[in-house]
Amino acid sequence: MNLSVGMRAAVVSVAIFVAFMLAWHVATQGSGPVAQMDPEYAKLLGLTATQGKSAMPGPLDVGMKLWEHLQQPFYDKGPNDKGVGIQLAYSIARVGLGYLLAVAFAIPIGFLIGMSPLMSRALDPFIQVLKPISPLAWMPLALYTIKDSHLSSIFVIFICSVWPMMINTAFGVAAVRKEWLNVARTLEVGPLRRAFTIILPAAAPTILTGMRISIGIAWLVIVAAEMLVGGTGIGYFVWNEWNNLSITNVITAILLIGLVGMLLDQVLARLTRLVTFPE
Amino acid sequence: MTEKFISIEGITKRFPAPGGGATTVFEDLWLAMRRGEFTCIIGHSGCGKTTVLNVLAGLDVPSEGTVIVDGQAIEGPSIDRAVIFQSHALLPWRSVMGNVVYAVASKWPRWARTDQEEQAQKFIDLVGLTGAEHKRPAELSGGMKQRVGIARALSIEPKIMLMDEPFSALDALTRGTLQDEVRRICMETGQTAFMITHDVDEAIYLADRIVMMSNGPGALFAEIVENPLPKDRKRTDFHKHPLYYGVRNHIIDFLITRSKNFAEEVASRGFDRRQVPVVRPLAPEPVIAADAGRELTSSASRPGLSRPTAAAASPGS
Known part of the structure; x- marks a missing residue:
């Protein structure tokens, strides 16, 4: 075997995947008729009781459901029956809006904290207290003040993505190498040009790392927020399907949430690589 | 005196x-x-x-x-007094040209970009880095980095270095050649x-x-x-x-x-x-x-x- 490490890793991944699918398939297999009974009574009891069929859907059920969803992602048959694509789009839009608001707020404040030791100390107690609050704890307050469930979930995304970005920006700005600042000083570079040509590029990798952490947290929180708020979104979809007792749909949604989360993370990872400079 | x-x-x-x-x-x-x-x-x-x-x-x-x-x-600090730092202090996200142009643009912000690049090129040539203009500092050897530092300091035509x-x-060999360059440049430009x-x-x-x-x-x-x-x-x-x-x-x-x-x-x-x-x-x-x-x-x-x-x-x- 002289395959590259990447190839071998792929082989192992596929093996794990197949093993998991097989185990899943076997575990959810029905055990055949369990008892002889009147067909009418059997109908009332359902397949689980009569045929020994697992209540948990197997991989084939989920696969078929996923295929079904992917063929028709954007149908809209009223408030309780929308395509999974529409639900995901709602969630992504909320995350996008809340996240962009957070970027616009956190990065300038982070700059301020990073550049001014005074502001750093003055704002520190607020950040220390606000940061560990679960974003969902804000939800009632948001609903009460904003009076709009859609905007409230955007606010919750905003409040949970602000902190990692703000803290990372402050750290990145404060850690800009003294010698680069001295270069700017000896060249008599003005404060604005210094901020954009020295501090921003020097701190960009750290800022982007904070943004990457934030998008991950935002995507975690949106599912919970939408379960709470309801109406639209992938979180609502999960909860709605739970109420419908459609475990197949719940598992499908879980899978899609994971895939979208991975994509969002990859986008930020790509951006981070763009601004990272070798030393 | x-x-x-x-x-x-x-x-x-x-x-x-x-x-x-x-x-x-x-x-x-x-x-x-x-x-x-x-x-x-x-x-x-x-x-x-x-x-x-x-x-x-x-x-x-x-x-x-x-x-x-x-x-x-x-x-x-004043732009009339150029500093060559011990640690070269190049901006790693800029190319050789970018680093020198940054200094030139600080001294003559109103110049056209082409003029700034021309001035930078002159000093990149002077320190013998012709051909490396588009390299990042990370791709350069220690001696070459220090040459960029010298080019950056000289490009703004300071009163004092x-x-x-x-x-x-x-290393000793690189140090020797750079000493020669600095001495030559200082003698030529007074x-x-x-x-x-x-x-x-x-x-x-x-x-x-x-x-x-x-x-x-x-x-x-x-x-x-x-x-x-x-x-x-x-x-x-x-x-x-x-x-x-x-x-x-x-x-x-x-x-x-x-x-x-x-x-x-x-x-x-x-x-x-x-x-x-x-x-x-x-x-x-x-x-x-x-x-x-x-x-x-x-x-x-x-x-x-x-x-x-x-x-x-x-x-x-």
């Missing part, structure tokens, strides 16, 4: 000491430099050489005293230069005058050695010059023995900080072979020195 282009006037630097009070790094330093002169400062670590350079650059503020450049007291051990991180070094040969090769600093705390400019070697000295043979060992021995003797207890040395004879003694080491006098042994054991003399207090300075024999 006929003309004082740069005048260090009584600068003192104190830092608050950990246990209260203050540590005086150096105190009441006076020095004047002429236009177009190359001055090297040499002394042990911790005597405050870098602080003196930072004060000249305007990056540091002295606790007392002032520095006057071209008739004006220094108030902060300040260099903080610019070659100390380089640049006023101030450089910190630990390397005695580097000081003798480059400097017109070598300022020797005693050990800190409370360091002071102890002596100024006028370089007696001819102006057109070459790196390949300057160490064969008859006066070379006189200068070298004098400096090394200072660094090894005299710098430690310079304060005691001068306590007996008085020391005018404003008139730092100027020494011009001469050729060693021929010594008759028969007397040589007696000569060497009698005292740790420094043959050929015109310094009147040479005897007083000798370490207790």
Whole structure:
């Protein structure tokens, strides 16, 4: 075997995947008729009781459901029956809006904290207290003040993505190498040009790392927020399907949430690589 | 001193000491430099050489005293005084061209981009980096990075070049070629230069005058050695010059023995900080072979020195 490490890793991944699918398939297999009974009574009891069929859907059920969803992602048959694509789009839009608001707020404040030791100390107690609050704890307050469930979930995304970005920006700005600042000083570079040509590029990798952490947290929180708020979104979809007792749909949604989360993370990872400079 | 282009006037630097009070790094330093002169400062670590350079650059503020450049007291950094940093301090996210253009654009912000690049190119060529314009600093060797630093400093056509051990991180061969370049450029452009070094040969090769600093705390400019070697000295043979060992021995003797207890040395004879003694080491006098042994054991003399207090300075024999 002289395959590259990447190839071998792929082989192992596929093996794990197949093993998991097989185990899943076997575990959810029905055990055949369990008892002889009147067909009418059997109908009332359902397949689980009569045929020994697992209540948990197997991989084939989920696969078929996923295929079904992917063929028709954007149908809209009223408030309780929308395509999974529409639900995901709602969630992504909320995350996008809340996240962009957070970027616009956190990065300038982070700059301020990073550049001014005074502001750093003055704002520190607020950040220390606000940061560990679960974003969902804000939800009632948001609903009460904003009076709009859609905007409230955007606010919750905003409040949970602000902190990692703000803290990372402050750290990145404060850690800009003294010698680069001295270069700017000896060249008599003005404060604005210094901020954009020295501090921003020097701190960009750290800022982007904070943004990457934030998008991950935002995507975690949106599912919970939408379960709470309801109406639209992938979180609502999960909860709605739970109420419908459609475990197949719940598992499908879980899978899609994971895939979208991975994509969002990859986008930020790509951006981070763009601004990272070798030393 | 006929003309004082740069005048260090009584600068003192104190830092608050950990246990209260203050540590005086150096105190009441006076020095004047002429236009177009190359001055090297040499002394042990911790005597405050870098602080003196930072004060000249305007990056540091002295606790007392002032520095006057071209008739004006220094108030902060100025683009007229270029600094070549020990750690080259290139901006790693910019290319070689980008780094030099950044300096050019700081000096002449209104120039067209093409003019700025042309000016930068001129100095990239001057330091021999033609063809590497689009490389990032990470792709360059240590010597090449320092060349970019030199090109960046020169491209803004400064009145003064300040260099903080610019070659100390380089290997001997690269250091040699860069010394040649810096010397050539300074000679051609009549640049006023101030450089910190630990390397005695580097000081003798480059400097017109070598300022020797005693050990800190409370360091002071102890002596100024006028370089007696001819102006057109070459790196390949300057160490064969008859006066070379006189200068070298004098400096090394200072660094090894005299710098430690310079304060005691001068306590007996008085020391005018404003008139730092100027020494011009001469050729060693021929010594008759028969007397040589007696000569060497009698005292740790420094043959050929015109310094009147040479005897007083000798370490207790």
